[in-house]
Amino acid sequence: MTDGSNRNIMASINCVTYNHGAFIRQALDSFLMQKTDFEYEILVHDDASTDKTSDIIREYAAKYPDKIRPLIQTENQYSQGIDNISGAFNFPRARGKYIFMCDGDDYFDSPDKLQKQVDYMESHPDCNLCIHSARIQLMGKAVAERQMRPYRKTAVLTPEEIIDKASGYAMSSMAFPARLVTDLPDYYTDCPVGDTPLQLMAAANGYGYYMDEPMSVYRVGVVGSWTAEGKKGNYAGKQQAYYERMKVVYEEFDKATGGRFKAAAMSASNRTYFQTKVNTRDFKEILNPAFRRYYKELSPLTRFFIQFEYRTPGLYNLLRRSFTGSR
Known part of the structure; x- marks a missing residue:
């Protein structure tokens, strides 16, 4: 790794957060623990949280100024009708060749995640989406776990398999070339969720690759989450x-x-x-x-x-x- 002065960023971690004070430290720590032979950045967008989330982000940004690039809103953008915060605020400022997704209440579970996915995409330039399995944490009175495993083995995914699938992909598993989001189509901006249109965009322009290895954690049932509020x-x-x-x-x-x-x-x-x-x-x-x-x-x-x-x-x-x- 360089000391952060090198601006040849290979990967941008896109983290969108709102009232994730109980989880954001674990997310940021999981980003910072990545072991890579390339430079990466962490883009954190806080949508005017009302808890301690923004304070924690500022704390980490002050400690790691060459790694963490925060954008902390003073007015909630989602309530203003902006569904896909990533496309509006984080994708335009990404400097990496590849973008990695992870919401503030999820986290990476392997220090080799970035390296493994970048290595594959670097050696397979036609691959527009690289994903993997994930652990699911069910939040409630007791935390339970299971796996989000859309396929039973590592495999190349056809466009049709990405579009029409029985099981979803964990957002925290998704990585793709930044060129994919330089010009966002209407079906991205019109979509109520952020992951599906990215998958459609990848399918429209290439193929995908699935690694049957759980390298992130997806929390379900977090208070205030999009699913819970719905x-x-x-x-x-x-x-x-x-x-x-x-x-x-x-x-x-x-x-x-x-x-x-x-x-x-x-x-x-x-x-x-x-x-x-x-x-x-x-x-x-x-x-x-x-x-x-x-x-x-x-x-x-x-x-x-x-x-x-x-x-x-x-x-x-x-x-x-x-x-x-x-x-």
Whole structure:
């Protein structure tokens, strides 16, 4: 490593954070522990946190001024209608040849992550997306863990596999060439989430590579997260609105790519619709034969509970209340 004066940055770590005071130190430490033979930078965008997140970022930036480049907002940008903070604020200031993604409540779990992914992309210049498996931490009364493993072995991924997939990719696993985001299409800026359009952009311009090695951690159930906030209020309405926006994204992607991936894009859109129906327990649509393919993609345990709730809702709710302590 150089002392940071060298501006030939190979990798930019893109970290977006909001009220992650309980987690941001672990994220920043995981970035700083990376062992590389190249220079990298850490771009941290704080969206006007109301807890101690911004203070912690300033502390780290003062200690590592040649590594950490903070952007701390005084007004929350997400509330102003900017969904994809990365594209608006971090991608334009990235100096690295490659960009690595990780939200402030997640973290890297291997000191060799950057080196391994950069090495692959350097030797395979047509690869537009490099991902890996991740550990999932389920936050709650007790922290539980499982794996986010979209594929069973290391593999090259076709564009269609990236677009139309049964299992998502951990944001903290994603790395791609910075050239991918020099000109953001409408389907990026119109998308309510930041990872899906990046994957679509990668698929439109090349192929992907999956490493079957858990090198990051994805936290689920963090208070204040996009997922947690979405479950408040009119959840069914929010899910419907989410699907409608994602449907537009896939239609815009199909138009932008001249119909080259129409079948994959339409299938991905239909899967999103099906998943919102699973989330809201719309049994008529969940068990609709038209969505049989997506139903079979659910885990056996998920299918068991769906059938249990559908066939014996009274017993299901009684047992759920007894286990959760709810009334």
